[in-house]
Amino acid sequence: MIIYSCHGAARQVTGSCHLITCNERRVLIDCGMFQGGAEVERGNAEPFGFDPASIDVLLLTHAHLDHCGRIPLLVRRGFRGRILATAATRELARVVMLDAAGLQEEDARRAQRTNRRGETATTPLYTLDDALHALDFFGPDVGYNDTVPVVDGISARFLDAGHILGSASILLDVDDGTLRRSLLFSGDLGNPGRPILRDPVPAPAADYVVMETTYGDRPHRSVPDSIEEMYQAIRDTLARRGNVVIPTFALERTQEILYYLHRGILGGAIPAHVRVFLDSPMAISATEIFRRHSECFDDDFLAELQHSDPFAMPGLHFTRDTSESMAINSIEDGAVILAGSGMCNGGRVRHHLKHNLWRERSSVVFVGYAAQGTLARRIVDGAATVRIFNEEIAVRAQVWTINGFSAHADQPALLAWLGNAPRRKVLLVHGEYERGMQAMRDCLTGRGVSCQLPGLHEPIKID
Incomplete structure (x- = not known):
């Protein structure tokens, strides 16, 4: 049976x-x-x-x-x-x-x-x-x-x-x-x-x-439209002197967003002076694992690897240490911060949301699925305030939801x-x-x- x-x-x-x-x-x-x-x-x-x-x-x-x-x-x-x-x-x-x-x-x-x-x-x-x-x-x-x-x-x-x-x-x-x-x-x-x-x-x-x-x-939104919307979110936020927080899943989504940021900077779609922080020890380790497993890559991506490293760009900072992560929160503008978890229920992204969510100049860009009951879903659904580390935080930042990166x-x-x-x-x-x-x-x-x-x-x- x-x-x-x-x-x-x-x-x-x-x-x-x-x-x-x-x-x-x-x-x-x-x-x-x-x-x-x-x-x-x-x-x-x-x-x-x-x-x-x-x-x-x-x-x-x-x-x-x-x-x-x-x-x-x-x-x-x-x-x-x-x-x-x-x-x-x-x-x-x-x-x-x-x-x-x-x-x-x-x-x-x-x-x-x-x-x-x-x-x-x-x-x-x-x-x-x-x-x-x-x-x-x-x-x-x-x-x-x-x-x-x-x-x-x-x-x-x-x-x-x-x-x-x-x-x-x-x-x-x-x-x-x-x-x-x-x-x-x-x-x-x-x-x-x-x-x-x-x-x-x-x-x-x-x-x-x-x-x-x-x-x-x-259906999802098209990938090219989603990329352009992310670039627009970054340009708008930098123009009003704010930070961009992107809650990311450490596996695949982070590496894909890094790839698009790299392309955006090289192509002029994103200002070259932007500082990008990958503030996730797990995502940093996962990116290193990616480099070791070319047997999983698409042929076009393999060809691109022969000429440049798409996971690297000017102004990219990997922050493993807690002290380095905390230092990011002293930056008031010009930063794109990738941190986990993607659903915001754990990880360092909660600290960055605590410091940026209440600031009208900043933006939070969601590029992945947010399950019912998660902090990410409450923000996406339009909550006026959310509770982070037992503190009620006003949601004044501009919130972007881009599902084409799924x-x-x-x-x-x-x-x-x-x-x-x-x-x-x-x-x-x-x-x-x-x-x-x-x-x-x-x-x-x-x-x-x-x-x-x-x-x-x-x-x-x-x-």
Whole structure:
């Protein structure tokens, strides 16, 4: 018997985690963190919905926190199997998990320092030691298009998903002795036509497809229009002597924005005197990893690398140390500050928002997805004030939302990726239930495709 169950990103965006049970063997695809408001994030400490010790192998599609962020907790609770991923994903996951552990420990210490009512001490979800221990279970690395044995009756093939460096869709061939089925997990799919990575490999033939729907309800704005809007935001802000804060995801989005800033300065679209600060130790480490994995790059980008370094530009400053980060906040104008996290729920960007959000001369430019309940979403939705580090901050800066930079495929790209091959069923995950998921379901059912929106921990028999 073959059973599929969804233990994260079920009728919501984050926490991707999928389980395939074939006879007595169990294979997990992703083990991500729930991100959003406090109520959503409380789900991270809840039981997984399965026994971690029973999992034989974990297959990791890519290194975003909402896909790998609970791996240290999985290990802490008993997982002792193998973790298979591409080499780039393994390297990036190391950075992401260690960063997440450090932030959790820091938040726990801060909560303890401000505990004046004798409340139960806040403990991190997992520690740096837990994250380091989890790294012991990775390997061997998997190459794109390689078919690898996973457990008895299950093999996997990793296909380039074009989302972030090393990202993959995973095609499983599952045979329980009486029934053989193929299951394709999209992972997160990239937007075609972006400058650094290759386009996603179209979905191959598969009986079942588990597909993300982050932007299943709408198309993106064109990339050229989005680039020009970002340049305009920077020019306008510098003209009124303010700073530009760009909350960025450390993986892929940061590197892509650096690339466009580099082009903008060289081409004169951005004033050459601008100072650009990459204030994210994780993004700096990720950029260094990017340089090592040219096997993931688009051919045109590889050719460009022969002539110049697109991740470098005059006036670019990498700030790892806390003291360097704090010094940025003494700058009142002329700075473009890239800092994480992209949803503003953690990381150094909160300090830069605290110092710039109330200033009419400054701008905040959002270039990525903002989940419900996050600080980024509250600002995007027009909040007059927001609470940062227990202080109410007025939102007076100009707010720009530019969705054409998204690393996720939009609705037309998702449909093109899925194609017209016959499927027994398409299972829709990783999207806002009342937007991306339902819109994609209506679109597919209108084309005669059988769809299902799995519930959390709901077992689905594969027949």
